[in-house]
Amino acid sequence: MLSLIPTNAADLKDVIRMEHHPDNKEFIIPYSLSQHQQALESEDEAHLKLTTEEGSTIGFVLLAGLNNPNQSVEFRRIVVALKGMGYGRQAVALVKEHCFEHLLCHRLWLDVFEDNGRARQLYKSEGFIEEGTMRECIKQDGIYRNLVFMSMLQREYLRPARH
Ligand SMILES: CC(C)(COP(=O)(O)OP(=O)(O)OC[C@H]1O[C@@H](n2cnc3c(N)ncnc32)[C@H](O)[C@@H]1OP(=O)(O)O)[C@@H](O)C(=O)NCCC(=O)NCCS
Numbered sequence: 001m002l003s004l005i006p007t008n009a010a011d012l013k014d015v016i017r018m019e020h021h022p023d024n025k026e027f028i029i030p031y032s033l034s035q036h037q038q039a040l041e042s043e044d045e046a047h048l049k050l051t052t053e054e055g056s057t058i059g060f061v062l063l064a065g066l067n068n069p070n071q072s073v074e075f076r077r078i079v080v081a082l083k084g085m086g087y088g089r090q091a092v093a094l095v096k097e098h099c100f101e102h103l104l105c106h107r108l109w110l111d112v113f114e115d116n117g118r119a120r121q122l123y124k125s126e127g128f129i130e131e132g133t134m135r136e137c138i139k140q141d142g143i144y145r146n147l148v149f150m151s152m153l154q155r156e157y158l159r160p161a162r163h
Pocket residue numbers: 023024027028077078079080081082083084085086087088089090111112113116117118119121122125
């Protein structure tokens with residue numbers, strides 16, 4: 001069982017190490033230390049770490065737009081260091097619970113690189129709906145990449161469609 005608890009300043013070294021790991025870096029746009037510090041301090045953002053029952057930090061999550069007047073919260077980032085063990089799925093379930101049951105948001109949305117098959121499959125199987133593609137909107141190392149937008153509404157969380 002994982003927990004989602006506030007990150008503190010002492011955790012940021014590990015957070016940055018996870019972001020820059022070759023298994024993660026290509027799928028996210030890493031923050032600088034000062035961007036992470038701002039996220040810790042901002043009332044509009046949540047910086048949360050994923051910890052095991054034994055107390056190890058195995059990843060983190062960033063949320064943004066907590067004060068959005070449309071109650072539309074951005075699931076800005078998730079990184080799980082220990083992959084393929086079900087932690088990502090547990091983490092996404094915790095994020096949905098936090099956003100829809102505690103923050104009472106109406107909409108939870110995210111963008112994901114089109115070539116990030118693992119994350120897209122995870123989000124889809126957790127009930128996120130694809131909304132469209134922003135074509136070639138990110139330029140990295142001279143290459144343009146597509147972003148896919150996905151979202152879930154509170155009513156879809158509360159009453160998931162039966163397949
Ligand atoms: C994406 C990420 C959060 C998923 O976490 P994880 O712990 O590896 O995922 P899980 O073990 O919970 O697996 C979740 C699902 O992913 C899918 N999956 C796993 N490995 C996969 C692969 N290599 N290719 C495609 N799908 C895969 C499976 O559908 C799996 O579901 P299952 O329960 O049916 O097996 C994690 O791999 C990560 O941090 N990746 C790098 C950063 C990143 O991409 N973040 C998201 C940016 S939008």
